[in-house]
Every structure is written in C-alpha cells, then in structure tokens.
Amino acid sequence: MVLIAGVDIGNNTTEVAVAEVNDRGEATFRGQSLVRTIGIKGTMRNVSGIIDALDQALQPLQIPRKELAGVLLNEATPVIGDVAMETITETVITESAMIGHNPTTPGGMGLGTGITRSIADLGTASTDQEYIVIVSRETNFQLAADLLNQAVNRGVRINGAIVQLDDGVLIHNRLSQPIPIVDEVRYVDRVPVGMFAAVEVASVGRSIEKLSNPYDIATLFNLEADQTRNIVPIARALTGVRSAVVIKTPRGDIQERRIPAGSLTLIGDKATVQVPVDEGAEVIMDKVDEVQPLTEIRAEPGTNVGGMFETVRRVMADLTNQPVGEILVQDIIAVDTLVPQQVQGNLAGEYALGNAVGLAAMVQTQKLPMQMLARKLQEEIQVPVTVAGVEAEMAIHGALTTPGTKAPLAILDLGGGSTDASLIQESGVVRSTHLAGAGDMVTLLIDKELGLDDLDLAERIKFYPLAKVETLFHLRHEDGSVEFFDAPMDPRLFGRVVVMSELGPQPLPVQDPIGRVAEVRRKAKEKVFVRNSLRALAGVAPGGNIRLIDFVTLVGGSSLDFEIPKMISDVLLEYGVVTGRANVRGSQGPRNAVATGLVLTSAGTGYGS
Amino acid sequence: MKISEEMVKEIILEVMGQMQPPASASAPASTAAPVPLNLRETGDAVVGKDKNEVVIGLPPAFGNTMTQTIIHIPHQDVLREVMAGIEEEGLKARLVKVNRTADVGFIGHEAAKLSGSGIGIGIISRGTSVIHQRDLAPLQNLELFSQAPLVELETFRAMGRNAAKYAKGENPSPVPVRNDPMARPKYQGLAALLHNKETQLVDRHKSTKELALA
Numbered sequence A: 001m002v003l004i005a006g007v008d009i010g011n012n013t014t015e016v017a018v019a020e021v022n023d024r025g026e027a028t029f030r031g032q033s034l035v036r037t038i039g040i041k042g043t044m045r046n047v048s049g050i051i052d053a054l055d056q057a058l059q060p061l062q063i064p065r066k067e068l069a070g071v072l073l074n075e076a077t078p079v080i081g082d083v084a085m086e087t088i089t090e091t092v093i094t095e096s097a098m099i100g101h102n103p104t105t106p107g108g109m110g111l112g113t114g115i116t117r118s119i120a121d122l123g124t125a126s127t128d129q130e131y132i133v134i135v136s137r138e139t140n141f142q143l144a145a146d147l148l149n150q151a152v153n154r155g156v157r158i159n160g161a162i163v164q165l166d167d168g169v170l171i172h173n174r175l176s177q178p179i180p181i182v183d184e185v186r187y188v189d190r191v192p193v194g195m196f197a198a199v200e201v202a203s204v205g206r207s208i209e210k211l212s213n214p215y216d217i218a219t220l221f222n223l224e225a226d227q228t229r230n231i232v233p234i235a236r237a238l239t240g241v242r243s244a245v246v247i248k249t250p251r252g253d254i255q256e257r258r259i260p261a262g263s264l265t266l267i268g269d270k271a272t273v274q275v276p277v278d279e280g281a282e283v284i285m286d287k288v289d290e291v292q293p294l295t296e297i298r299a300e301p302g303t304n305v306g307g308m309f310e311t312v313r314r315v316m317a318d319l320t321n322q323p324v325g326e327i328l329v330q331d332i333i334a335v336d337t338l339v340p341q342q343v344q345g346n347l348a349g350e351y352a353l354g355n356a357v358g359l360a361a362m363v364q365t366q367k368l369p370m371q372m373l374a375r376k377l378q379e380e381i382q383v384p385v386t387v388a389g390v391e392a393e394m395a396i397h398g399a400l401t402t403p404g405t406k407a408p409l410a411i412l413d414l415g416g417g418s419t420d421a422s423l424i425q426e427s428g429v430v431r432s433t434h435l436a437g438a439g440d441m442v443t444l445l446i447d448k449e450l451g452l453d454d455l456d457l458a459e460r461i462k463f464y465p466l467a468k469v470e471t472l473f474h475l476r477h478e479d480g481s482v483e484f485f486d487a488p489m490d491p492r493l494f495g496r497v498v499v500m501s502e503l504g505p506q507p508l509p510v511q512d513p514i515g516r517v518a519e520v521r522r523k524a525k526e527k528v529f530v531r532n533s534l535r536a537l538a539g540v541a542p543g544g545n546i547r548l549i550d551f552v553t554l555v556g557g558s559s560l561d562f563e564i565p566k567m568i569s570d571v572l573l574e575y576g577v578v579t580g581r582a583n584v585r586g587s588q589g590p591r592n593a594v595a596t597g598l599v600l601t602s603a604g605t606g607y608g609s
Numbered sequence B: 001m002k003i004s005e006e007m008v009k010e011i012i013l014e015v016m017g018q019m020q021p022p023a024s025a026s027a028p029a030s031t032a033a034p035v036p037l038n039l040r041e042t043g044d045a046v047v048g049k050d051k052n053e054v055v056i057g058l059p060p061a062f063g064n065t066m067t068q069t070i071i072h073i074p075h076q077d078v079l080r081e082v083m084a085g086i087e088e089e090g091l092k093a094r095l096v097k098v099n100r101t102a103d104v105g106f107i108g109h110e111a112a113k114l115s116g117s118g119i120g121i122g123i124i125s126r127g128t129s130v131i132h133q134r135d136l137a138p139l140q141n142l143e144l145f146s147q148a149p150l151v152e153l154e155t156f157r158a159m160g161r162n163a164a165k166y167a168k169g170e171n172p173s174p175v176p177v178r179n180d181p182m183a184r185p186k187y188q189g190l191a192a193l194l195h196n197k198e199t200q201l202v203d204r205h206k207s208t209k210e211l212a213l214a
Helices: A046-061 A119-124 A141-153 A168-173 A214-221 A225-230 A232-237 A281-290 A304-320 A368-381 A391-399 A439-449 A455-463 A514-540 A564-573 A593-604 B005-026 B075-088 B104-114 B153-167 B183-200
Strands: A002-009 A013-021 A027-036 A070-075 A079-087 A089-094 A098-101 A110-118 A130-135 A157-163 A196-201 A243-247 A253-258 A263-268 A272-276 A294-299 A328-342 A351-364 A385-390 A409-414 A418-424 A430-436 A466-471 A474-477 A482-484 A497-501 A504-507 A551-555 A578-581 B039-044 B053-058 B092-097 B119-123 B129-133 B143-145 B209-213
Touching (some): A002 A391, A070 A391, A070 A593, A168 B075, A196 A214, A214 A243, A225 A232, A304 A351, A328 A430, A351 A430, A391 A418, A391 A430, A391 A593, A430 A514, A455 A514, A551 A564, B005 B183, B039 B092, B053 B104, B075 B153, B092 B104, B104 B119
Parallel strands (some): A002 A070
Antiparallel strands (some): A013 A027, A089 A351, A196 A243, A466 A497, B092 B209, B119 B129, B129 B143
C-alpha cells in the first residue's frame, strides 16, 4: 500500500488528488485540494503553488509530505494565451455637423428648426426669422427663461434651444411657450452661430424619429440626392438617442473611418492565407477554418496585432529559456465586439460604438520545461516526481469516473486561457485539441464593452448573477424574482446594481442598467465559449462531424459558471449531442478530473507493487 | 492636554482674525450678509404621499439668524440649486423646518421619513449636508457632505440631482466629495461658533413644520 498524488497544473488553478494504491493496483482516493496557480502554467514559478496544494491535500490526513511514494505531474504542454482588443473603426466629425447624445433629462419635446443665435444677442433678433437659441453656462436657467420669454413676447419665433449645463427641464418649466431643449452640450462654444439647425427631443422612453432618418434630414435641410448620401452616417449615429441637434455647416461632415489594424498570416498544412484584422472576426475565423490544421500564425510586424504576438512569444521564451524564434503562435480566436469610443471632434462628449476585434492567441512549446519543473519539484520536496501523462488524456480518464459515463465519450475542458476537447473511443484511443480563448477572454470582452477599464470588476461581473437593490429591504434578481431581507442592507447598496457573490450583494460602480450589463455578459460568454466548443469538438470528432459524438462531459473551472454549461448544452442539442457537467469520482463536480486521471492511470500500471 | 475655555476662545479669535482680511478682500459681496429668506411656516409637517417628492430638512436658524454657509454661499442660492437639481430630474422639492435638533444626520433622517419617496436631504446652516433614506438609521446616510467648507454651489446642485435619482430608483454615481485635511484646522473654530449659533434656536419640544418659500 503506497500513497501517491496526482497534480494538475492549470492556467488558473492547481489541483491535487491523493490516493492509496494497493498491490493489486487499485486506488482509493483519500483527499484533494485546489489552489491558485502561481506563475504561468508549466513554468518554474509553479513549484510553490504545487507544494502548497500538496500540503493542503495531506493536512486533513495527518500525513507528512515525505511519506508520499510519488508525485505525478500532467504533461502540461505550457499554453499561454494573451488577449488583445483592436479597434477598427472610429467616428470623426469635421466641423460642427451634429450633436447627438443622451443627456438623461432634455427639456420639452418635438422638433424645431431655425438659425442658431446666442442668447446674449436675442435682444436684436428679428421677428421674421426662426431661431434656435444657444445658452452657455454664464446664463443661469432663470435668466435664460426670462430672456426667452421676453423675446417670444416681442414676436421672435424661437423653435428650440441648445444648453451647456444640465438645465433643460428647468428652463423648459419656466417658458411660456414650450420648445425642445437639448442640454449638457459641453462644448457649446463650438456650435456655429448663424447656421441653420434642427433640434429634436423625444418623449421619455422613446428615441428621436426625424433626425435619425436621412430623408427627414434631407427634407429639413433641402438636400440634393448626393448630399443626402453624405449625411447617412449622421443619421446612423443619431439612431436610438433621446435628443439631438443637427447643424448645417459649409463643409460639415461626419465619417466613419477605418483604422488600419494590420494583418494575420495563417499558415496551415495545405495552404497559407493572409487576412486583414479589420475585415472582422467572421472573416478571420472563416479563414482559420479554411486552412485547418494550422501550424503557425504570424502577424504583420509594426502593427498592434504584431505587438501582441511579439509579447506572447517573448514572455513564453523568457519563461521557458528557449529562443524566441522557436516559439510559434498556434491558434487564435477572433471575436467581434463594440467598444464605446469618444467621437473625434465631439461637441458634447458624445460616444459612438466603434467596431473592434478581440483576439486571443495561444503559444505551444516543447515538453522540455515540464521536465525541468519536475526536477525542481523533486529537489524541493524530496519525493520522486514523474511527468505521467498527457493532460487531455488524463482529463478524460478522470471524467470517466463520473457515475453513468463510459467510452466512447467526449469532454470539453473549459479553462481560463484555453478551451480543450478530447474524445476517447471504445478502443481506448484518445484524440485531443487545444484552442485559444476561454474565461479570460470573456473577462476582457466584458471589460471593453462596458468601458470599465477594471479587469477585477469585469471578472466579478462574469462570475456572479446580477441584482438591483430596490429598497434597503429587498432586491430584484436579474430574472425578475424578488428577495426580501429582515435587516436593512448596507446603505452603500441602495439603488445599486450588485453582483450576488458568496459574501452577499456587492455594489458595481457602473451606470448601465442591469439589463445591459447582463446582456453584455451573456453575449461575451456565447461568443467565446459556444464558438470554441464547436471548434474544439469538430477538431476531435470522427471526420470533424460533431453529430457523430453522443455524449459530452464538461470539466474545468469555467464549467462551474452559472450559465455557460446551459449555453453549450443548448447549442450542442442542435447536433443531437447530450451535454452534462462531469462529477469526477462522484463527488468533485467538474474539478479534479486531470489529477484523478493521473492517479488512476499510474495505479493501473502497477505503482502499488 | 487640557484645553480650557479661555484657550478655545483665544484660538477662535486668532483664527477669525486670520480669516477676516482675505475673505473681505477677495469677495467684497460676502462681507454684507445676505438678507434673511422669506420662509413661512404653514403648519405641522406631514408624511407625504407623493412618490415624486424629495423633502429638504432645514434647522430653524437656516435663512433666518444665519443667511450664508461657512464659505459665504447665500442660503437663497443653496436652496435654489438643490431645488433646481431635483426639478431638473422631474421631481418636486418640499421644505420642512426641523426644530428639535441641529444635527445634520437627524435632520436629514426626519426629512426622509416625511418624504413620499423616502428620500430626504438635510442641510444645516454652515453647509454640512446629507442625502438620507427613511429605512436607514439616523447616523447612516446615502451620501454625506461632511466638510462644510468644501460644499460648493455645484455640489448643492448635484446633491439635489442625486437625491432625485435615488427617489426614481436610479443608480447615480455619488457626488465626488473632496477631502481637505486642512479644512479642519482652518475652520474648526468658526464651525464651533456657527454650531453654537445654530443650536440657539433649537427647541426640543417643538414639532417639525412645513415651510413655504415666498
């Protein structure tokens, strides 16, 4: 009877399984543990994390580390991924052509047109002209309303106003004749005076109708057909906002500009294809599928993508003591996303959603570093350490301890950096694949799309369901259900969108309504995990046909997510594939599959004797 | 160290002496105290039924024996900005006079308890303010503006706006509050004097009154 430990070093967590093996080669599991991986998977820095994990697993058994007969490491081909975001379009306003933004409280409603005029010059305004009045911060709301009322009494026709401060409702409430007012126009001094302009404000809960339609703009401004074509981007930028101003200036224009983002060269076994990143994720991924199996991906030097690839390779080279030239990027996943971006030449701090492509790249290296890691660990703990099996193979052996499973079986290992799949035939033959892009990429997408600039916060949004604190005694979960509390909650939670973590509700410093946050989160998970699951399974399925797989078990940290398993399950159902989350050894859930598999396969090869 | 009353008085005089010249030089308008507000009591304050109101609680000295904050913002402007902030969000402001205390937390809490939306604002004469909610304990708050010398006109507008947003069930980001470690040594003496003046009109046995601003 000897005691052995299987150690699985993952991208984010290091897991250990400890078992007693008798002389017939049967393993009895005695303990397990899980700690955060220190450093990048498969590198020297992992050692302290492994020792910590071993101690945690052995501590309840009251067994010192040196009584272990052996420690088994997975042959973790170090995989590191990096994620980057490439913005490929931006909106540029030349001169002052439009203001379209969403101040929460514009004044009045409807559409007004006229010649722009400063409120200071209203005294000399003529009565046979229609005006749009510009109110800067020097004029307070009471004075502005008085001046507007005086002018109207004098017979001046005022059809709308553009206000610098958040005074729209205040001015409107004090007017004798209601007009639409767009407020919070920060750079009101850039609005040209004496130009024809149109102001539109929609009622609460609606968005503008006229200024978001190019033909209505053409009607208002008497435009020719070719001029109308030029204002299409304006109309598009104003779609969905509650208030807007359009001003006709001699050369005023708005454009959507594409930013050159470099190109990727996909080198496959059979073909080599070049694809520009600004073509978007769809095109990139189509090309990736086209050239499968991939051997290497290169990025154009001197571009953002090139920089990202270089960083990944250099980090990997440093960590594994190999020349940079030997390190190849072997897989990428590209995802289309929209990133809020400040409009160039804006008047009111407007944001427009720019198209962006998110990329995750993965590097694979040789087995050499793993042997170095094993030797280092052996020195430290004075117990024989062996590199005992290929990760994906071990994972499937671990997954097969789930009650109710047998070969043939496919697994999806949903991790932090990579999505892996493997398939075991009845004969015991295992095929496996590693793909770039998993939990970390979802975090990045959430971070960018919500404009958070805080990966920890994005991680929390990814991990926990949302709720809205409606009073101090109740909150509404994102599915609409209500939860009551006997004691009042912390006042800092009042009115906030919160994540429901183990520690109770935690406030999120975001302005977006709960629905949008939830949608961004779900979309990000779908884009990465659904796409990658299909890619990975196609890679191991017989003849690349997912329909020929009957059962898929999910393992790995991201399969503990509260919604990813359902998303994958839903899409795989279309292929007639039954999906479920593994329950390793009937007790560990989707965790510990690789560590368990390591122990089981080694025990079978006569470790005990 | 023991601090005697004489020492405190001495320090206060010294602080006042130092503050006087720049105050009068930079802002000549502030030397002439603004006129008292025309605040009329219209009976006992009652709990509002309107979901779209925010109640502003004031101590008895506000706009009365005292007419400006510690940094010489006239009380008239304070009320105008807070009420404008509430109105801009589409809600109504209601004023009450809390007679039985000069503590900003309790005034704010009293206002919140009277408010149909459950949201109240407490503002004391020197400018210290709080946004309160009726289910909270009196010394808790939604947002606290504890350093009166740093509460400016824009802060009052934002305070009204945020209170209205809470009342609407929105998710406002808290008004940025500056923190100046020198505010305490610089203003503590003055604040003590102002507090003294504030409490003179407090009457523990008098109920909270509805106010009309003429």
